Amino acid sequence: MPQLRDLIDRGEVLNLRPEYQRRLRWTSVQKSKLIESLLLNIPVPPVFLFEGEAARYEVMDGQQRLNAVREFIAGDFALSGLTVLEPLNGLRYSRCPPRIKRALDRASLSAIVLLLESEPEKVDGALKMTDIRRFIFDRLNTGGTKLNPQEIRNALHPGSFNKVIIELTRDTLFTQVFDIPPYIEVDPNEYYENDARRKNKLYASMGDCQLVLRYFALKDAENIRGSVKAMLDRAMDRKVADADIEALKAEYRDTFRFLYEVFDGNPFALPPDEKGNVRISAAIYDASMVAANQLYRHKDAILADAVGVRTRMQSTLNDSDQFTVLTGSGNTANSIRERIALMKTILRPE
Secondary structure, X not given: OHHHHHHHHHOOOEEOOOXXXXXXXXXXHHHHHHHHHHHOOOOOOOEEEEEOHHHOEEEEEOHHHHHHHHHHHOOOOOOOOOOOOHHHOOOOHHHOOHHHHHHHHHOOOOEEEEOOOOOOOEEOOOEEHHHHHHHHHHHHOOOOOOOXXXXXXXXXXXXXXXXXXXXXXXOHHHHHHOOOOOOOOOOHHHHXXXXXXXXXXXXXXXXXXXXXXXXXXXXXXXXXXXXXXXHHHHHHOOOOOHHHHHHHHHHHHHHHHHXXXXXXXXXXXXXXXXXXXXXXXHHHHHHHHHHHHHOHHHHHHHHHOHHHHHHHHHHHHHOHHHHHHHOOOOOOHHHHHHHHXXXXXXXXXX
């Protein structure tokens, strides 16, 4: 256990960034039961790692277990919900009796290292390495808290483009519009410890990252084919040169701010429900973002006609047929093209 703790804390050999697989989801009770299992010498499933660049290992499966160990030893939570070692409930690591600490020192987590080379790109001329990784992820996640599609994309593509997506989700306007607690922490490592943010469903499921990805997936007309999942998978596979990173971020931010201004701080909104709550539509979001990108050269004229844009938007939402088109009740490639075209007409009628 001390070796494992040192390995995690140093971060030089093992990459355990919370966004690598999923944002931390385990409750204190789930973490406590893992510690209880280690104390009772109950077998714990192995951690799966794969070797990345410069002999660094990245966690393919087991992030929650490793973080639970790290957090308990760091004193981040007290044991709770224990049923066998019930007297230990309420204890933090620093208050544990010496025999408990010794038991944890003797405990171990086994690890299986998968050597997945980045080259060649294809195996036997057919399968990409990302395909093999996806296959392994599917097999590793047949039980427990199954990774959702965006978490899998995030884990399979931890490169520059993924970092762009994660950074964009932290923008002030983005968190404001999608009602995600703002990133006000001084230390970026504290981003993942914000309790309010961790309880936010969009953040916890990486739905915020998927929203950003939807823009980049659907702005390419040639990529609008097949299922939405396939569109997002293909978009996530893109390689981004370092020289293009800032341009990508600026394009997204400019488009988002433009729509924020046109819709007077309330872009992508559906009409209020019976309780007066304003809801945000992902379908309206991606149609608006793609349409705005295509019409961005006319941004000054559209801004000058902002009242007209909002009036046309309201009329569209009041029309049952157009409402259906715009809110994406159909999620086919054709329906996506139709709602983008409709949104372009709302922004700038011919």
